[in-house]
Amino acid sequence: MNSLAKDSTAAAKRTGLLSNQIIINGGKPLRGRINVRGAKNLATKAMVAALLADTPSVLKDVPAISDVRVVTGMLEAYGVTVTETGDGELTLDPGNVLKAHFAKIDALAGSSRIPILFCGPLLHRLGEALIPDLGGCRIGDRPIDFHLDALRAFGAVVDKSYEGIRLTAPDGLHGADIDLPYPSVGATEQVLLTAVLARGVTELKGAAIEPEIMDLIAILQKMGAIINVEPDRVIFIEGVEKLSGYNHRALFDRNEAASWASAALATGGDIFVEGAKQQELMTFLNIFRKVGGAFDIAEDGIRFWHPGGILKPVVIETDVHPGFMTDWQQPLIVALTQAEGRSVVHETVYENRLGFTSALIEMGANIDVFEEGLESISRRVPRRPLEQAAVIIGPTPLHGADVEIPDLRGGFSHLIAALTAEGQSTVSNIGIIARGYEHFTDKLQSLGADFVYEG
Ligand code: EPZ
Secondary structure, three states: OOHHHHHHHHHHHHOOOOOOEEEEEEOOOOEEEEEOOEOHHHHHHHHHHHHHEOOOEEEEOOOOOHHHHHHHHHHHHOOOEEEEEEOOEEEEEOOOOOOOOHHHHHHHHOOOOHHHHHHHHHHHHHOEEEEOOOOOOOOOOOOOHHHHHHHHHOOOEEEEEOOEEEEEOOOOOEOOEEEOOOOOHHHHHHHHHHHOOOEOEEEEEOOOOOHHHHHHHHHHHHHOOEEEEEOOOEEEEEOOOOEOOOEEEOOEOHHHHHHHHHHHHHOOOEEEEEOOOOHHHHHHHHHHHHHOOEEEEEOOEEEEEOOOOOEOOOEEEEOOOOOEOHHHHHHHHHHHOOEOEEEEEEEOOOOOOOOOHHHHHHOOOEEEEEOOOOOOOOOOOOOOOOOEEEEEEEOOOOEOOEEEOOOHHHHHHHHHHHHHOEEEEEEEOHHHHHHOOOOHHHHHHHOOOEEEEOO
């Protein structure tokens, strides 16, 4: 079994999926109502933040996804007691933080990127941190140089050992001036989680300002932190002596909401996404409307549907917030295979996030991927060639195929493509989807999808 299949099987087990493969009979519109809970990309970080406190935290709307299980396991390995105190509610008690056995964290760290964010909190609590090889989606190199440079600026000493990366802070951590070469989401979170308890003031320039980061800042403020978000991606953090636990309802998962919206459009369906909110989805909603999708914003969610008629092509360039998110392009591309004309999707954040299109091509889509990207658009992340463009010409009917899921968002796109396609598809490695989509097979069932578990 290759490592992707292993990760997928483990994620399927963690989330109670009945198997790692399904057979879909596509060609039927998805219709109905589903709900989205807290964002994977906030809830997992909020859980790490609980390590910084001296009293328990309560996090609400935590999704039942594999990445949450992995972070739970990591926290437990460090002595944090994680208790389910309600439906989607976790109480995290950091009263007894201790060094973890390497084998325990090594077994978990390979499944996610989140462990890198343990560095600052562990340095504060234990004076050292050990980060084994990281996992997460295989969507490019995904280096951690911004993280390590920032930690060094706080006074951490970074050593590479055979087990991974070992960090120590012989003189404690102090405030720092940090200028990120790119508004990295993870590196911004790293700085926030470290600076809040560091001695003195930290000035972070070039910060990411995604809604999930703003929600993390709100959590840290509840805990007692002093954080000022200034214009032009500058954040000031005044270190404090101690932080207490928080009580917080996680921001909804806008990536999941956008995925279901795209599923409604691609399959010619109509889905009410309970829990979705307009503010954090504005850029997505504009593109959805331009393509020809309809939406209606209600107090408790957003209804997305295909109003009939012809879908229109668009040109999209992925970007940091408030631009069009890299996580939204994959599901939308499936809908674009049904638009009349030529669409262009330029991926500028990751270097390997269009690989999933090969399965769509096998299903009948007309997509060309240009490895070098398009000359007219500049590189976003310094030093590395990060661009790729997909040109999609539609409409093309899709037909069933056997597809193996490569990563989280690409995998959800494969699901949508199989549901849009006429005929039967076998979709394997669906456990990868369970990393970030809660109860997705139950939701598919309630939307009228025709599928059976296999194996
Ligand atoms: C977060 O990844 C999300 N993951 C990603 O979601 C999301 O696509 C991404 O932000 C962008 O919004 C989580 O929150 C767990 P970055 P992150 O640091 O923090 C390069 C999903 O499907 N870079 O903003 O890892 C990096 O390689 C996922 O939910 C460096 O070069 O993203 C990438 O090209 C996948 N050095 C770019 O920056 C570094 O030290 C953006 O990465 C760090 C990043």
